[in-house]
Amino acid sequence: MLRFRASPTSLRKWVRQGEVDEGRRPAKTTEDIAEIKALKKEVTELRRANEILKSASAFFAAELDRPLRY
Template sequence: MARPSRYPLELRRRAVRMVAEVRDDYPNETAALQAVAEKLDIGSRETLRNWVKQHEIDGGQRPGTTTEESAQLKALKKENAELKRANEILKAAASFFASMSSTGHTHARSVHRRAPGPLRRRRADLQDAHRARLQDRPFHVLRPQETPRNSLRPFRAR
């Protein structure tokens, strides 16, 4: 943040007006600037020269960036820097959440690892597996095996 100006705005305007009024009374502009700077107790004539130059730019008498354009450019640069910071934060958050597993725990990766080697798909992994042929389904795994009727009878010795 820039420090506030040592000279008030009204003093600047008055000094620029005085230089414009007394410019013809002196042999060159430097002498006029020096005289006005001494009268108004301005530290350097170069400071006053910069004020006069900026006044001429703002008035359209000299090419350059006006005070208004400069303020607008400064505000846009500040907004741009703020947006870049926000973008960096969002990128970091996105990469953080992308690195997490679907369960939300980072330690779950070590538990749910895939086996090394080529990926082998089984019928359950395929789409439309429920439409597979009935004779291909392993019903013996899904239903308990039926026991023969004679195995339920108590043992009789003959």
């Protein structure tokens, strides 16, 4: 027989989250929480990409401003 030990606090949290997920209690569902986490990660990645693109555009703009050598 497999025994699983969980604190009463953990059990209460699981029950409450189950009630939220079933729509019987108002709060963020597990799905909402996962989506928010994924969106925050995406925002972080996009901000990082934006910074890279800003640096690249500044570099190439500086290249365009240099006088041509013949």
